[in-house]
Amino acid sequence: MGVVSSVPYRFIEPQRIDVMLPAWVDRLPPQYDTVVGYTDLGNAFLFSTRTGEYGIFDPYSPGVKSYGAHTDLDTFVDRVLFDPGVVTYVLQPGHVAEIRRRLGPLQPGEVYIATPYPFLGGSETPDAYQKGGVWSFFDLVAQAHDPE
Structure with missing residues (x-):
């Protein structure tokens, strides 16, 4: 087995929010248009190509905390x-x-997913997690917030 990184996040090639997080596009602050990464626990790193602003999106809350403009990803x-x-x-x-x-x-492309989701009563203890695809996770959490 190779070296396992202890860094609990991943960066991706910047992708448009409407492509990667389609279920969230109308619910996120409009300045953000790009996804640049995600944490192992399913928070997304968002970026505004217009303002240089970075934010962290928590789909469980749901909400985005802005961390202001940064000159590049390394500075963020x-x-x-x-x-x-x-x-x-x-x-x-x-x-x-x-x-x-x-x-x-x-x-x-995987994240650790608390089951059930914390906003549905999940405990978030280490034994309450499973692995799943990051982009499917975001879609499923959006549906759980808005059951039809």
């Missing part, structure tokens, strides 16, 4: 993803490590 990482509050409450590396010990490392 340095100033935001290493911020102790973001590490503690968003990235949760210790929690992710416990889940990873139980379920194994994620494959590209």
Whole structure:
């Protein structure tokens, strides 16, 4: 087995929000038009090509916290993803490590998904997670917020 990264997030080639998060496009702040990555626990990193603003989208809440404009992705990482509050409450590396010990490392395009979702009464204890596809996860959470 190769080296397992302990960094609890992944970056992707920037993709349009309407393509990657179609169920959320009308619910997200309009300045964001691009997805640039996601955390192991299913938060998305959003970007505005117009303003240079970055935000972190929590689909469980749901909401986007803006972290302001940054000159590039490296600056966003340095100033935001290493911020102790973001590490503690968003990235949760210790929690992710416990889940990873139980379920194994994620494959590209996977996230750890709390079941049931926290807003539906899930506990978010390490044994309450399973693995799933990140983009399907976002669609399913949107549907759970808005059952028809």
